[in-house]
Amino acid sequence: MRYTTVEEELEQRTHSIENFSYGINRFIIGLSKKVLLANTLGELGKIFSNTNEKTVLFYWIAAVAFTLQVYFDFSGYSDMAIGLGRIFGFHFLENFNYPYISKSITEFWKRWHMSLGTWFRDYLYIPMGGNRVSRVKWVRNIVVVWFLTGFWHGAQWNFIVWGLYFALFLILEKHFLKRLLNSLPPAASHMYTLFFITVSFVLFNANSMSEALENLQGMFGMLYVPLCGPESLYYLKSYGLVLIMAGIGATPLTVKIKQKLETYKSGRGALNIMVPVVHVLLMLLITGYLVDGSFNPFLYFRF
Known part of the structure; x- marks a missing residue:
């Protein structure tokens, strides 16, 4: 974040219920990306690193999983920062714009x-x-x-x-x-x-x-390993839903659906009910994961 971006808001900020609400919602989305998607994809990466039953398919699964993990980990971190900033009246710049x-x-x-x-x-x-x-x-x-x-x-x-x-x-x-x-x-x-x-x-x-x-x-296929195997198929099936959800989440599809619904009066009414409910459920799910899981720092803390 550059000084010029927040220069004026360091001296004077506007606080409002709208900013506070947006900040909380954005923070929850970012935390969901990190805990529910990035961490789960990271588990798949650890399984790949520890297994001796590697196949061409498993190499590709691990590569795709990390490609999605690094996006949700870092964009989730950015979402959380933007959300926290908005709660305190700061308007931080976007860091990701659906790169995939x-x-x-x-x-x-x-x-x-x-x-x-x-x-x-x-x-x-x-x-x-x-x-x-x-x-x-x-x-x-x-x-x-x-x-x-x-x-x-x-x-x-x-x-x-x-x-x-x-x-x-x-x-x-x-x-x-x-x-x-x-x-x-x-x-x-x-x-x-x-x-x-x-x-x-x-x-x-x-x-x-x-x-x-x-x-x-x-x-x-240059390591003389099998193209596929039972273990690769097992983990593809086990993590398939998460990979699909992550793939969809990396696109603006859900945002476009939300924007389309907002053009209708009934859609706006439904969103006013659904969005808070979904975010509360996400927080409950995240809390369960954090209580039951282990410490998973952000990937970019390495740098």
Whole structure:
């Protein structure tokens, strides 16, 4: 959060029932993302790490689970911060804008961790000349920014490679891939983005480059492990509902349904009853999970 964002509200804030209500609701949504979705997906990741019965399917299940986990963990954290801020009269900026609906890597980084992206843009990329320089210098600017973005997450090679991985795609999209993506059906460009984002988070989640390479080899059948197995199918069935819920929750579908209902008088009346009830039920469910579960810190506390 930048000082200019909250400068005026540090001196004078407006407190209201509307702000307080919005803040509580937003906080509950964020906490639900963390406890009910991110933590549950994290359990699946631990099971994958501890099992000796790995298959190509299980490698993919683990990769998709972490891709969803890191989103709900960090966006949930951001929702909670925004909600707490609003309770006290602060209007914090959004940090995520449904990044998994993106149709390119460039669009993804306009929607993901926006506070980090804008910081690097304003304090490093633009002072270096941004895109108002020669093509060679522009490529240099992209490589430097994304090298440091990876290094910001940690002084490990997998983070450096992760940052340079995105630099490569941003350069390719700028020069020819973006035109190709625009000519494809939206579903195809969307699948392209999800595929390479999932691969990127395999790099991000590894403890070393050797572990990252092993997991990538496993995903693409290069470790001579079975394509599928009874244990993989068991955990896919056990966590299938959570994966589906997380997949839907990563899209603006529920928001659009809510907005559609708000256009009708009867819909607004139903929402006035349903929303508080759902949030109370979520809090009861979250409390049960927290009492019965173990401590699960936010993933980004590592950085």
